[in-house]
Amino acid sequence: MSLLSIEDLHISFPGRPTPSRPVRGLSLCLERGSVLGLVGQSGSGKSLSALAMMGMVPRPGRISGGRILLDGVDLTRLSPAQYRHVRGRQMFLIFQGSAAALNPALTVGKQLAEVMVHLREASWRKARVGAGELLEQVRVDPRHLNSYPFELSGGMRQRVLVAMALAMEPQLIIADEPTTGLDVVTQGEILDLFADLRRRIPGGMILISHDLRVVASLADQIAVMHQGRIVDQSPTRLLPTQAHHPHTRELLAASRAFSLREPC
Numbered sequence: 001m002s003l004l005s006i007e008d009l010h011i012s013f014p015g016r017p018t019p020s021r022p023v024r025g026l027s028l029c030l031e032r033g034s035v036l037g038l039v040g041q042s043g044s045g046k047s048l049s050a051l052a053m054m055g056m057v058p059r060p061g062r063i064s065g066g067r068i069l070l071d072g073v074d075l076t077r078l079s080p081a082q083y084r085h086v087r088g089r090q091m092f093l094i095f096q097g098s099a100a101a102l103n104p105a106l107t108v109g110k111q112l113a114e115v116m117v118h119l120r121e122a123s124w125r126k127a128r129v130g131a132g133e134l135l136e137q138v139r140v141d142p143r144h145l146n147s148y149p150f151e152l153s154g155g156m157r158q159r160v161l162v163a164m165a166l167a168m169e170p171q172l173i174i175a176d177e178p179t180t181g182l183d184v185v186t187q188g189e190i191l192d193l194f195a196d197l198r199r200r201i202p203g204g205m206i207l208i209s210h211d212l213r214v215v216a217s218l219a220d221q222i223a224v225m226h227q228g229r230i231v232d233q234s235p236t237r238l239l240p241t242q243a244h245h246p247h248t249r250e251l252l253a254a255s256r257a258f259s260l261r262e263p264c
C-alpha cells in the first residue's frame with residue numbers, strides 16, 4: 001500500500017457566476033521511503049494541494065471531491081479533532097517563509113523541547129538536551145537554543161524547521177518551496193539537509209517547487225502540475241524521455257542547462 005494516495009481531488013471556492021476550481025482532479029501516489037517532487041508554474045495549485053493534505057484548505061475554500069489516503073485512512077473523512085491528532089504526529093509541513101511556521105514568542109529551544117515533551121514524552125530536562133542535539137544535527141550552533149526566530153536568518157530558520165521535523169519523526173513531510181528567498185549557497189545547504197532528512201525519516205516526502213532544478217536532485221519521482229491536475233508523472237531521470245505534456249516540455253527546456261541527476 002502507498003504511504004499517500006490522492007485520488008481525483010477537487011478544491012473549490014464559492015464565486016459568482018460560477019465557483020472557482022483551482023484543483024480539479026488531482027491524483028498522485030507517494031511510496032514509503034521515497035521523495036516525490038511536485039512542480040508546476042505559479043498558480044497551478046501546488047500549495048492548495050499541500051494545504052488540502054494537511055487539512056488546512058483556507059475558508060471559504062473546501063475539498064469538493066476525491067480522497068486523500070494516508071496509510072489507507074481517508075483524511076477527508078476525519079473530524080477536525082482527529083485531523084489535528086494526525087497532523088501533529090504523522091504529517092509535517094515546511095512552507096514558504098519559514099518565519100511564519102515558528103512561534104515568534106518562544107525561543108527555538110523551547111519550541112523544539114515542547115515537541116519532544118509532547119510527542120516523545122521526554123522530561124523537560126532531557127528535551128532541552130535533545131533540542132541542543134537536534135540543532136547540532138542541522139548545523140545550527142546550540143547557543144541558538146535561547147534565540148527567538150526573528151533573531152535568525154532565513155536559512156537558519158529553515159534548518160530549525162528541519163530539526164523540528166526530526167523531533168517529530170512524521171510519516172509524511174511536505175516541503176513547499178523550502179528554498180525560495182534564500183541565496184544560492186544557502187539553497188544548496190538546505191537541499192543537502194533535506195537529503196539527510198530523507199535518510200532518517202522512514203516515511204516519505206513531497207518537495208514542492210516551481211523550479212524543476214530544485215526538486216530534481218532529491219526526488220525519485222516528479223509529478224508536474226498544470227491548471228489543477230497532474231499532467232505528467234515519471235521517475236526523475238526518465239522525465240526528459242517520458243514527458244508528453246507541452247507544459248512539462250517547457251519546464252524541461254527552462255532547466256536544460258542543468259542535467260537531471262540520480263537522486264542522492
Ligand SMILES: Nc1ncnc2c1ncn2[C@@H]1O[C@H](COP(=O)(O)OP(=O)(O)OP(=O)(O)O)[C@@H](O)[C@H]1O
Pocket residue numbers: 013020022040041042043044045046047048049058059061210
Ligand atoms: N484563499 C484563496 N481564495 C480563492 N482562491 C484561491 C485561494 N488560494 C488559492 N486560490 C486559487 O488557487 C490557485 C492556485 O493557488 P496555489 O497557491 O495553490 O498555487 P501554487 O501553484 O502553489 O502557486 P505558487 O507557486 O505561486 O505558490 C490560485 O491561482 C488562486 O486562483
